[in-house]
Amino acid sequence: MQTFLQRANRFLDEPIGLAARLMLLAAAALLVATYFFPLWNLTMFAPQYPEGLRLDIYSYTLVGGNNGQDVKEINVLNHYIGMQDLVNESFTEFKWMPFVIGALGLLMLRAAAHGTVVALVDVTMLFVYFGGFSLWSFGYKLYRYGHDLSPEAAVQVPPFMPPMFGGQQIANFEVYSYPRAGSYAMAGVAALLLTALAMTWWQARRRVPPVAADRG
Amino acid sequence: MNLQNRAVWARVSALVVLGLVASQCTPSQPASRRAGGGVQSDAAVAAQKTYVAPGDLDEYYMFSSGGHSGQIYVYGIPSMRHLSTIPVFTPYPATGYGFDDDSKKMLGELTWGDAHHPALSETKGDYDGRWLFINEMNGRLARIDLRDFKTKQILGPVPNLHGNHASSFVTPNTEYAMMATRFSRPVPNRVVGIDKYATEYKGIIAGVKIDPKSGKMSLAWQILMPPFDYDLGDAGKLASDGWMFFSAYNSERATGKLEVTASQRDLDYIAAVDWRAAEKAIAEGKGDVIGGVKVLDPKKVPGIVYLMPCGKSPHGVDVSPDGKWIIGSGKLQGVTTAFNFEKIQTAIRNKDFTGDEDGIPVLKYESIKDAEVPVGLGPLHTQFGTDGWAYTSLFVDSAIAKWKLGTWEVVDKAPMSYSIGHLAAAEGDTVSPDGNYLVGLNKLSHGRHLSVGPSQPESSQLLDITEEKMKLLYDAFTEPEPHYAQIIKADKIHPIEVYPKEENKHPLAVWDVKDAGVTRNGKRVVVKMVAVRSTFTPTSFEISAGDEVTVAITNIEQTTDELHGFGLLDYNINLVIDPGETKTVTFTAKKSGVFAYYCTNFCSALHQEMQGYMVVK
Numbered sequence: 001m002q003t004f005l006q007r008a009n010r011f012l013d014e015p016i017g018l019a020a021r022l023m024l025l026a027a028a029a030l031l032v033a034t035y036f037f038p039l040w041n042l043t044m045f046a047p048q049y050p051e052g053l054r055l056d057i058y059s060y061t062l063v064g065g066n067n068g069q070d071v072k073e074i075n076v077l078n079h080y081i082g083m084q085d086l087v088n089e090s091f092t093e094f095k096w097m098p099f100v101i102g103a104l105g106l107l108m109l110r111a112a113a114h115g116t117v118v119a120l121v122d123v124t125m126l127f128v129y130f131g132g133f134s135l136w137s138f139g140y141k142l143y144r145y146g147h148d149l150s151p152e153a154a155v156q157v158p159p160f161m162p163p164m165f166g167g168q169q170i171a172n173f174e175v176y177s178y179p180r181a182g183s184y185a186m187a188g189v190a191a192l193l194l195t196a197l198a199m200t201w202w203q204a205r206r207r208v209p210p211v212a213a214d215r216g
Numbered sequence: 217m218n219l220q221n222r223a224v225w226a227r228v229s230a231l232v233v234l235g236l237v238a239s240q241c242t243p244s245q246p247a248s249r250r251a252g253g254g255v256q257s258d259a260a261v262a263a264q265k266t267y268v269a270p271g272d273l274d275e276y277y278m279f280s281s282g283g284h285s286g287q288i289y290v291y292g293i294p295s296m297r298h299l300s301t302i303p304v305f306t307p308y309p310a311t312g313y314g315f316d317d318d319s320k321k322m323l324g325e326l327t328w329g330d331a332h333h334p335a336l337s338e339t340k341g342d343y344d345g346r347w348l349f350i351n352e353m354n355g356r357l358a359r360i361d362l363r364d365f366k367t368k369q370i371l372g373p374v375p376n377l378h379g380n381h382a383s384s385f386v387t388p389n390t391e392y393a394m395m396a397t398r399f400s401r402p403v404p405n406r407v408v409g410i411d412k413y414a415t416e417y418k419g420i421i422a423g424v425k426i427d428p429k430s431g432k433m434s435l436a437w438q439i440l441m442p443p444f445d446y447d448l449g450d451a452g453k454l455a456s457d458g459w460m461f462f463s464a465y466n467s468e469r470a471t472g473k474l475e476v477t478a479s480q481r482d483l484d485y486i487a488a489v490d491w492r493a494a495e496k497a498i499a500e501g502k503g504d505v506i507g508g509v510k511v512l513d514p515k516k517v518p519g520i521v522y523l524m525p526c527g528k529s530p531h532g533v534d535v536s537p538d539g540k541w542i543i544g545s546g547k548l549q550g551v552t553t554a555f556n557f558e559k560i561q562t563a564i565r566n567k568d569f570t571g572d573e574d575g576i577p578v579l580k581y582e583s584i585k586d587a588e589v590p591v592g593l594g595p596l597h598t599q600f601g602t603d604g605w606a607y608t609s610l611f612v613d614s615a616i617a618k619w620k621l622g623t624w625e626v627v628d629k630a631p632m633s634y635s636i637g638h639l640a641a642a643e644g645d646t647v648s649p650d651g652n653y654l655v656g657l658n659k660l661s662h663g664r665h666l667s668v669g670p671s672q673p674e675s676s677q678l679l680d681i682t683e684e685k686m687k688l689l690y691d692a693f694t695e696p697e698p699h700y701a702q703i704i705k706a707d708k709i710h711p712i713e714v715y716p717k718e719e720n721k722h723p724l725a726v727w728d729v730k731d732a733g734v735t736r737n738g739k740r741v742v743v744k745m746v747a748v749r750s751t752f753t754p755t756s757f758e759i760s761a762g763d764e765v766t767v768a769i770t771n772i773e774q775t776t777d778e779l780h781g782f783g784l785l786d787y788n789i790n791l792v793i794d795p796g797e798t799k800t801v802t803f804t805a806k807k808s809g810v811f812a813y814y815c816t817n818f819c820s821a822l823h824q825e826m827q828g829y830m831v832v833k
Contacts, residue, residue, distance in 0.1 A: 045246030047614030048634040048660060052246070080475075154479035154529075155548050167243075172593050172613050176242040 011204050012118040016111075020120065020196035024112035027192040030185050031105045034059050035098070037181035040138065042162075044074065045174040057138075058182065059097040061088055082153025083145055093137055100130055108193075117200055124193040131186055139164050248631065262689045265680060268295040276642055276703050278655060279334045279348055280676065283697030286329040288350060288360065293642070293653055293703060296678055296692035304350060304358045304367045305329025312781070312792035313367070316799040317766075322370045326354055333384055333448075333700040337431070341388035341453040341647035345708035347431045349393050351383030357393060357424055359431050362709050364794075371433045375507030376403045377420040382446040382462050386426070388453045388647070392491060393433065395422040396462050400443035404507045414469040417443040420511075421462060421521070423491055437498045438511045439521055442574045443469050444485065445478070448532050448597075453647055454539035456557040460489040461542050465529040467573070479548060483525040483581065485573075486533050486544050488560060493520045515575035522564060523573055525581040526553055532597035532638075536606070536621055537647050541586065545595035545608060551588040552595040552608050554624065559584045587624040591617035596637060597700075599644035601681055602651030607644075609636040609656065616656055616679070618686060630686040632677060634660040640701040641681070650705070654679040654686070657698040665693050674698055713776040715796030722798035724768035729753040745769045747780040747793060750822035752813065756829040761808040763832075770798040781816025784830065792817050808832040 038056035045052045053074050054065030064071025075085045088094055104127050111119035147159040160170060163177045243250060268274055274292030277299075282289055286306030290299045306328055307314025314323050329352035337347040348360040355373035357380070360366065372380070379398035386393045397419040402408040408416045419441035424433050444464035452459035467484040470477030497503065497517050503510040514521050526533075526544035534543045542555040562568070563584050569577040594612030601607065604621040614635050618628040638657045642650035661675035673693040680687040717727065726732050726744045732753040735742050741763045746753045747770065759765055771780050771793035782791040782799075786807060793799050815826035 041242055043242040047246075047248075047631050050246060050249060050634075050663070052242075052244075054242075152476050152480065154475050174246050178241045 011201075012116065012121065014117050014200075014204050015115045016117055016120055016196070016200045017203055020200050021112045021115060023192045023196040023199075024108045024120070024123075027189045027196075028105045028108040028112070030189050030192070031101055031108070033185040034101055034182040037185065038063065039180060039182035039186070041176075041178055041180045043176045045176075046172045048172075055086070056180065059101060060094045062086060062091070080153065080155045081157045082150030082155075084148060086145070091141070093134070093141075097134065104130060117204070120193070120197055120200060124197050127190060127193055131190060262680075262687070266294045266296065266678065266690045268292065268297070274706060276653065276706055277709060278640065278701050278703045279336070280640075280657070280694060280701040281331045281334050281350060281697075281699040282695060283332070283699055284328065284330040285695055285697070286331055286352070287695075288331065288334060288348070289695060289698075290365070291676075291692070291694075293655070294678060294689065296676065296690050298692075298694075300365065302360055302365055302367065304360065305331055305352050305356065305370070309790050310792070312790055312799070315788075315790045316801050318799070319367070322367065324370075326356075326373075329354055329356060331358075331699070332381060334702050335384045335386045335393060336702045336704055337390040337426075338386055338388055338646065339390070341457075343643060343646055343702075343704045343708055344390075345704060345710070347390075347426075348702070349384040349386060349426075349433075351380050351393075351395065353379055353381060353398075355380045355395070357384050357395060357433060359426075359433055361431065362711065364712055364715070368431070369433055371424065371435065374422060374435050375509055376405070376418075376438055376511065377422055378405070382421075382449045384424075385449045385451055385460070387451040387460070387491065388457055390426050390428070392436070392451075392460075393424045393426060394449050394451070394460055394462070395424060396420065396446035396449065397441070398445050398447065400445070403440065403511070410471050413443055413471045419443055419446055419464075421446065421460075421487065421489060422509075423460075423494060435509055437494055437503065438506075438509050439489065439494060440511050440513045441487065441521070442467075442576065445474075446487070447530070450533055450535045450542075450645070452535055452539055452542075452557070453537075456535060456539040456542070458490060458492045459557075460491050461524075461533045461535065462487040462489070463526065463530040463533040463544060465531075479529055481528070483527050484530055484546075485578070486524040486526045486530060486542065486555070487576075488522045488524055488542075490520055513575075518575070521576050522560075523576050523578045524555055524560065524584055525570075525578060526555075527551075532595075532609075534598040534600075534645065536604075537600050537649055539647075541621060543598045543606065543608075545598065547594055547596055547611065549595075550590060550593050552591050552598065553585055554587045554589060554621070555584050556586040559586070589619055589624045589626065591619060591626055592629065597639055599639050599641035599654065600649045601641060601644065601654075602649060605651065605681070607639060607641060607654055607681070607686075609639045611635055611637065611659075614658075616654070616686065618681070628685050630656075630679060630688065632656045632658055633664050633675060633691070634658055634662070638698070638700040640703050642703045643705065644703065652680070652682050653703065654681045655701060655703065657694075657701060659697075661691075661693060664691055676701075713795075714774050715794060717772075717774060717796055720770070720796055720798060722768070722770070724766070724800060725770045725798040726768075727770065727772050734759075739763050741765045743767045745782075747771045747782070747815070747826075748773055749778065749820040750815070750826040752782070752815070752826060752828045754828065756831065758831045758833060759805050760833050761805055763805045764802065765805055766800055766802040768798060768800040769793050771795055778819060779817040780819055780826070782813060783816040784811060784813045786811055789813075790816065805830075805832045 040057040042055040043052045053070040056063045107123040142162045146162050167176045276293035278291040280289045288302040303313035313319050335349045336343045357371045359369045361368045377397050378401045380395050381398035382396035384393045400417040400419045403418040421439045423436045425436040445466040447463045449462040464485045466478035503512045528546040528548040530544045531547040532545045545552040563579045568580045568583045570580050571578045591608045592610040592613040596609045598608045608617045616630045619626040636656045636658050640655045642653045656677045658675045676692045676694045678690040732746045734757050773795040811830045
């Protein structure tokens with residue numbers, strides 16, 4: 001056991017290879033894409049809205065389709081069932097997400113420059129945790145919007161969970177919810193980090209052969 | 217890069233490609249459009265069914281309310297061609313309406329009206345093609361004579377009643393047209409704080425008696441009602457003859473932000489009025505005179521009105537062709553409710569009440585309801601076809617649901633473009649609907665026509681309902697705003713095309729140019745004028761500034777379509793005189809100088825020469 005920990009420590013202190021460093025740089029660059037592309041999209045069709053009402057969710061803002069008009073329209077419609085307004089102010093995520101993405105980017109650059117396995121492991125774990133937490137937070141937000149309905153609303157509907165991934169019929173609306181380029185970029189970052197980690201692990205195995213006792 | 221690295225890369229890129237392929241995304245169109253479905257007919261079939269060849273005539277007239285334009289628009293069905301406009305509550309220079317003395321007097325001070333529900337006169341519950349009635353929000357009711365398609369009488373604004381929305385629905389033998397309050401207020405009107413709305417404000421239901429010979433309308437009686445918002449109505453027929461039904465929302469008696477405050481209760485009401493009982497009570501001298509009208513208070517005169525609970529914020533209330541069912545559509549729910557008239561009568565007899573509202577008994581919902589029909593979201597209005605078929609418009613679903621009376625099964629839904637309000641079937645609210653055409657009167661039309669800027673027309677869509685599935689035939693674009701329409705078989709209307717000379721009893725009519733000319737009595741000047749192709753006689757006349765002038769023009773033509781206009785420049789005078797008609801305009805000659813008058817309605821090859829001068833000294 002002790003030897004395993006020693007070996008792990010030795011491995012964590014190892015420098016990482018050039019390919020892994022380049023992947024870290026690429027991952028940091030890819031993170032920039034999340035600023036330019038939406039993470040998620042909600043689209044709602046109804047007979048009266050054959051062109052659909054569209055809502056793009058960025059890491060730092062909501063953007064309605066049709067020059068922002070769609071989000072206003074969605075809020076007008078939602079007020080009949082007593083749903084709270086979709087406004088930037090109610091998303092604390094918009095405050096911390098860009099900060100965390102920036103910080104993670106800096107950690108990736110640090111790992112690329114500093115170049116030890118421990119830095120790579122840290123940033124990978126933090127990123128995966130961040131991704132998972134963001135997804136949960138998004139889902140929870142949708143849940144709250146579908147459940148915190150005003151009891152005084154003109155139209156009473158049973159509380160519902162809006163779709164997070166896929167399509168669903170809600171009253172006269174077909175609602176579709178799917179990840180967009182920003183989320184794919186995040187997935188790409190995760191893939192790059194995990195690949196870099198896997199590659200480093202492989203290379204380290206060859207450079208640091210395990211001692212016999214360790215095998216027993 | 218070594219071999220192993222390359223293998224890793226290959227795996228990663230394979231994963232990315234797989235991920236992209238497997239990932240789904242938002243479709244660009246709603247499912248109904250992707251399926252290429254809808255109710256669109258085969259284009260060739262639809263074209264054949266709606267094509268009325270040049271010179272051929274349509275099968276039906278449709279009289280469509282023009283909403284706040286204050287007019288009625290006349291369409292031919294199935295071509296959906298706009299045939300003419302009947303001005304009712306708004307001046308209409310095209311026919312000189314609102315410029316001549318008579319129509320000006322009829323309009324009074326109001327130059328707009330929000331017209332809603334046209335109602336054709338009926339005999340034994342069937343359209344008889346004599347008159348057309350239409351209500352207006354400023355407490356008025358108008359009668360149009362279908363002999364000449366002209367507005368003949370505007371009744372009101374009537375006292376006590378405010379916001380005349382639940383109107384003008386007529387009884388099966390045109391004994392009465394109805395009126396009712398949408399905006400309750402103190403009766404008689406005076407300042408009472410809005411905080412006392414629930415107790416001090418009142419609604420009014422009114423019966424307007426119609427003279428069976430002349431069609432003349434007179435306010436017969438009013439009933440004092442709780443301060444609900446009375447929305448629509450319909451008269452009972454056959455089995456339910458003698459009754460009127462009015463839907464009412466805001467049974468919460470709320471004020472302020474009504475979209476919330478008036479949407480709290482699950483059940484509002486349909487008021488059932490025994491109009492023969494009201495008639496009898498008035499004949500017995502009951503009722504108090506308020507604002508010059510006999511008003512019956514249900515507290516003092518019981519047995520005239522009952523409340524039927526109906527969910528939720530009911531809009532349309534429509535009686536089935538046999539009169540057995542009353543269909544109430546709660547606009548904030550997904551079902552329309554069928555009430556059984558016989559059960560209503562039994563409940564009244566057995567005093568099967570759950571309480572009262574200001575002394576008006578509330579019937580027990582479960583005792584009078586036959587079915588809640590799951591038609592879809594936002595049901596508004598119901599029309600009828602043959603064999604018990606019913607068609608309910610669904611605002612939220614933007615569709616029409618077809619269902620069956622008695623079995624209550626919903627068999628078809630036709631999407632409407634978009635957000636349908638009323639609907640009108642051929643003779644679809646009579647005792648014998650024709651079951652062939654149905655028109656959806658939609659509130660939105662966006663994207664269905666060449667763009668005409670922000671002020672968009674409404675859309676009226678023609679459907680074929682002869683088969684099991686409804687089929688969309690035609691999109692027509694209508695001026696704001698078709699609320700309700702009535703569709704009547706063309707052969708029931710027999711309009712004249714000229715006013716016969718022998719019927720013209722106008723005291724200022726002159727039929728011979730020798731009789732034309734100016735007569736003066738102090739400052740009062742009368743100009744009797746003859747209009748005939750292509751001269752006004754006299755061709756000029758002289759008056760003095762400050763004179764009060766009446767110009768009476770008789771169009772002595774007896775030929776179809778030979779209208780003459782009389783436009784007097786700088787004096788805001790514009791008449792159109794039909795063949796055989798005499799019209800007058802009275803004004804004070806305030807401006808001196810020379811002013812031309814001319815024929816505005818193209819009449820002949822020498823139309824441009826049909827002109828003259830008024831000289832004001």
